Structures are given as structure tokens and as C-alpha cells.
Amino acid sequence: MLPPRWGETEGGAEPLGHTAIPHRDIREGCLDLKAFAVDLAQVVEGQAVPEYKDPGTFFRRTFLTRGLRSTLTGVLRRLAGRDDGTAITQMTTVFGGGKTHTLLALYHIVAHGAQVSYLEPMEQILAEAGLDAPGATHFGRYCWLTPSGGARMRFFRSF
Amino acid sequence: MANPFRWGKNAVFQVILTVQWGITSLKGRSCGISSLENRVRQQYLWKCVAPDFQATGPALILIDETLSYITKASGIPVGRDYLSDQAQEFLLELTHAVNAAADVALVLTMTSSPQEQIGEAAIRAAQEIDTAIRILRRTRQAEVSAEREELSVPITRPASMATAMGTPASNRAATTIPLRAILDPADRSKPPETNSMVMPMDTMPSIANPNDTARILADERKPGSTMDMMTIMTNRIAIKTYGCVTSSSPEMSSLICGFWNHGW
Numbered sequence: 127m128l129p130p131r132w133g134e135t136e137g138g139a140e141p142l143g144h145t146a147i148p149h150r151d152i153r154e155g156c157l158d159l160k161a162f163a164v165d166l167a168q169v170v171e172g173q174a175v176p177e178y179k180d181p182g183t184f185f186r187r188t189f190l191t192r193g194l195r196s197t198l199t200g201v202l203r204r205l206a207g208r209d210d211g212t213a214i215t216q217m218t219t220v221f222g223g224g225k226t227h228t229l230l231a232l233y234h235i236v237a238h239g240a241q242v243s244y245l246e247p248m249e250q251i252l253a254e255a256g257l258d259a260p261g262a263t264h265f266g267r268y269c270w271l272t273p274s275g276g277a278r279m280r281f282f283r284s285f
Numbered sequence: 286m287a288n289p290f291r292w293g294k295n296a297v298f299q300v301i302l303t304v305q306w307g308i309t310s311l312k313g314r315s316c317g318i319s320s321l322e323n324r325v326r327q328q329y330l331w332k333c334v335a336p337d338f339q340a341t342g343p344a345l346i347l348i349d350e351t352l353s354y355i356t357k358a359s360g361i362p363v364g365r366d367y368l369s370d371q372a373q374e375f376l377l378e379l380t381h382a383v384n385a386a387a388d389v390a391l392v393l394t395m396t397s398s399p400q401e402q403i404g405e406a407a408i409r410a411a412q413e414i415d416t417a418i419r420i421l422r423r424t425r426q427a428e429v430s431a432e433r434e435e436l437s438v439p440i441t442r443p444a445s446m447a448t449a450m451g452t453p454a455s456n457r458a459a460t461t462i463p464l465r466a467i468l469d470p471a472d473r474s475k476p477p478e479t480n481s482m483v484m485p486m487d488t489m490p491s492i493a494n495p496n497d498t499a500r501i502l503a504d505e506r507k508p509g510s511t512m513d514m515m516t517i518m519t520n521r522i523a524i525k526t527y528g529c530v531t532s533s534s535p536e537m538s539s540l541i542c543g544f545w546n547h548g549w
Binding site (some may be wrong): 216218226229 | 350388390
């Protein structure tokens with residue numbers, strides 16, 4: 127017997143498709159698996175999918191877990207020179223647990239602070255961190271290392 | 286190797302190692318001059334990490350898949366060491382340098398279990414790096430996965446709310462969450478639109494409270510709570526709008542109870 131599809135009712139239970147509506151790409155069966163393999167360098171170079179490349183879309187699709195919020199606020203406090211910030215954060219999440227996603231969130235905040243500071247998740251983060259909205263130069267510079275492209279190291283300077 | 290600092294014969298910083306992907310690893314030998322070490326860390330190391338960097342000013346360093354570097358470098362001989370040894374040395378020096386700066390943050394990702402650390406070099410590197418950064422002050426290990434009570438939130442969050450979350454505050458009023466109509470269970474001809482019943486309060490954008498809507502706030506669903514009452518109501522009474530009500534709000538409890546007894 128085939129399992130019920132989205133929106134179909136089985137017995138008296140409310141179908142999941144009625145109470146938790148998936149995104150359009152899932153409903154229409156056109157989910158791009160590349161969306162699961164994000165690379166920091168691809169995002170910066172504009173080669174990633176919009177879900178990761180565009181800061182607004184990224185935060186719209188990002189659920190801020192308690193751990194993610196804690197990590198972001200700790201790093202932002204540190205960048206702001208606060209004593210209660212976190213200097214070094216070691217992400218030890220299991221495979222697929224959101225390590226790179228967290229780095230991307232930090233990247234978008236630092237690199238596109240002016241674009242994302244007025245978004246709802248960012249307002250939460252900044253309020254928790256006790257910081258003002260980051261301007262274009264608030265957090266200054268960033269760089270990152272990524273294993274993409276073999277053993278090459280990529281440097282990126284500030285905007 | 287020539288001393289690039291030209292600080293005289295007494296200042297011995299002997300080994301400057303450049304790894305394959307451009308990072309320069311600094312292995313300083315103590316020469317009793319702490320200021321010299323600080324100078325090297327602050328000025329030289331940062332220039333090696335990123336030539337445009339200065340020793341001052343906020344900086345964010347992101348290192349993804351740290352052990353991938355170590356693994357790839359584990360079989361490459363460099364001098365009397367391997368490239369992986371130099372990379373580890375660099376990371377340890379980097380953690381010291383980051384700690385010494387006031388507004389620099391380093392975020393690196395590691396695999397969380399030995400099962401994911403493939404190769405002897407990767408396992409060893411993970412242990413060494415983990416030990417090193419644990420003993421540094423102001424270092425924390427972060428777990429960002431959704432916790433158990435958070436699992437239901439993303440899938441029950443209505444699409445309209447997700448839109449509002451990514452909407453500028455100035456435009457948010459126009460995209461405020463449309464409060465979903467609750468159908469009378471007897472009327473099965475219409476598709477139910479309820480899709481969000483449990484939300485942590487802090488994920489909820491502010492919602493206006495027009496005449497025919499309740500303010501939506503919810504944090505948990507416990508038997509007997511106002512949240513549960515609201516669920517009961519929506520199952521029995523056809524109303525046009527609904528609110529998920531925080532059980533800790535006396536005001537909303539009173540409001541819902543009033544509705545329960547007297548209608549909206």
C-alpha cells in the first residue's frame with residue numbers, strides 16, 4: 127500500500143500536508159539536492175543557490191535554534207569588543223547539523239550587515255547580543271578558509 | 286631560514302613555515318622577550334593570515350571543515366615535518382593570536398565524533414586541536430542543532446510567517462501573519478488552513494491586534510492551559526481567526542476565557 131501523499135487523509139488523522147505545508151520545491155518534487163551542499167566560497171563568489179547566496183532569503187529560511195542564537199550573539203559581542211563575547215568557537219555538530227550554515231549566517235551578518243540588520247531574525251540576534259544594528263563597517267573584516275577547490279587557500283578582504 | 290624581521294641576532298624566531306595553501310605557520314622559539322612575541326603575533330601573523338588585515342580592528346575568521354585540511358596535508362612532506370603538522374601548528378598559533386586580540390573571533394568547524402574523522406592524521410589532529418583550544422580562555426564548543434522542543438517549530442511555522450521573518454520591519458505590517466481561519470470540523474468541504482499551533486514566543490514577529498483577531502503568542506501546549514483551551518475551542522466553534530495564547534499570560538487567559546463564555 128502506498129503511503130498517502132501530501133494532502134491525502136488516512137483514517138481520521140489530519141494529514142501532515144494540511145498542518146505543515148512544505149516549501150514549494152518539496153511539494154512539486156523539484157528539490158535541488160545541491161542546496162544541501164553549501165560551500166562558503168561558492169556563496170561569496172555568487173555561485174551558490176539563492177537560498178544561501180541571498181542574505182534575505184537565507185535568513186528567511188533559517189530557523190534560529192537556541193544554539194545558533196547563542197553562537198551568533200557570542201561572536202558578535204566579541205567582534206564588537208565586548209568582554210562577554212566568545213573568542214574561539216568550535217562547532218562540533220554532527221554531520222548535517224548546521225556547522226556551515228552557522229558560518230554562513232555569520233558571514234552574511236558581517237558582510238551584509240546593512241542588508242540584514244532589519245530582518246526579524248537579526249533583530250532578535252542583535253537584541254540578545256545587546257548591540258545596535260551592524261552598519262556596513264560595524265564588524266569590519268572577515269576572512270575564511272574553505273577546503274573547496276582542493277588545498278587552495280582563499281583570502282577575502284573586507285568590503 | 287633568514288630572519289625576516291631584521292631584529293638582530295639576539296631575537297631568535299627561527300622557523301617560518303609556509304604551507305601549501307598560503308597560510309604561514311609561525312613557530313616561535315622563546316627568546317625571553319615577550320614584547321617581541323606579541324609583536325610577531327599581532328603584526329606578522331595577521332599579515333600572513335590575510336595580507337589586508339591589520340593587527341587591530343574587528344575581524345571574523347571562519348574555517349570550515351578544519352580536518353579536511355589536515356587530512357589532505359597529512360601525506361605531504363615539508364622539510365622534516367608533514368604539511369599537516371604545520372597546519373596544526375598554525376591553528377594553535379592562530380588561536381593564541383585570536384585570544385590576544387580584543388575584537389577578533391575565530392569560528393571553526395570540526396566533526397563531532399571519531400566516526401566522522403577519517404584517517405589517523407585527522408583523528409590525531411582533532412584531538413590535539415580540541416585539547417589546545419579547550420585550555421584557552423573564552424573558548425566554547427557550540428551545538429547549533431535544533432533541540433528536542435524546537436523540532437516542531439520550523440515545520441509548523443506558516444509560510445506567511447517565514448515571509449514576515451525575512452521582511453524589513455518597515456514593510457512588515459503589510460505582510461503581518463494572516464491569522465488563519467479555523468473551520469468548523471463539521472464543514473469538511475473546505476480545506477483546513479490551520480498550520481501553526483506551537484511557536485516559541487521569541488520566533489514570533491509582533492502582530493497587530495485588530496478588532497477581529499487575537500494576538501498570537503504561544504510557547505507551549507499543556508493540558509488545561511489556555512493554549513489547550515484554544516485548541517478545544519477551535520475544534521468546536523467556527524471562528525474566523527484564532528490565536529495561540531501563551532499559557533503564562535493572565536491577560537490573554539482572561540481574554541480567551543471571556544470569549545469562551547460570552548463569544549468574541
